Amino acid sequence: MPNVSLQIAIIDDEELIRRALTRLLGAAGINSQGYASGQEFLATWRHNPPDCVVMDLQMPGLSGFDVLQCLKNLGADMPIIIITAHDEPAMKQRCLQAGASTYLRKPLDDEVLINTIESLCGSPPTP
Numbered sequence: 001m002p003n004v005s006l007q008i009a010i011i012d013d014e015e016l017i018r019r020a021l022t023r024l025l026g027a028a029g030i031n032s033q034g035y036a037s038g039q040e041f042l043a044t045w046r047h048n049p050p051d052c053v054v055m056d057l058q059m060p061g062l063s064g065f066d067v068l069q070c071l072k073n074l075g076a077d078m079p080i081i082i083i084t085a086h087d088e089p090a091m092k093q094r095c096l097q098a099g100a101s102t103y104l105r106k107p108l109d110d111e112v113l114i115n116t117i118e119s120l121c122g123s124p125p126t127p
Contacts, residue, residue: 006121008032009050011041011067012083013059021054021113028114038062042070050078051121054113057084057091065095072099079120083108 010021010032018034025032033050035041039061041053053071057064064082071080079101084091087105095103101120104113 006030006052006117007048007050008117009035009041009045009053009055011035011038011053011055011059011064013037013056017056021108024110024113025117030114030117038064038067038070042067045071045076049076052079052081052117054081054083054117057082057095058086065091065098068095068098068100079117081113081116081120 008025008030010018010025012018012021012034013036015036018036022032022034032054033048035044038055038059041055042062055064055067062070064084068080068082071078080099082095082100082103083106084103085106092103102116104116
């Protein structure tokens, strides 16, 4: 069932991936906003906090791990899904210990990503 009340932030330096994830979530009835960098997201997140963040681990400037730490230090309380093409067990453990909700390997399985988002976010309250 579509969950149009959810707002997901997609942070990835690769435009094609941001667009693909935006289309995928849109087809599942989930709203999303793409950000090209961690800095771009951090500059705006307090004005319209997302229900969940889907974020690449390896990005120029602030890495996904850096953004994760910033968000946790700022008291952000939303699920954070780390995505990466470089599945390193030590980094996975580090991200999970730092507060990431989960860690998924690229290429992403569409159904797994959507189910993970819906599982982490639950159903939003009816207005």
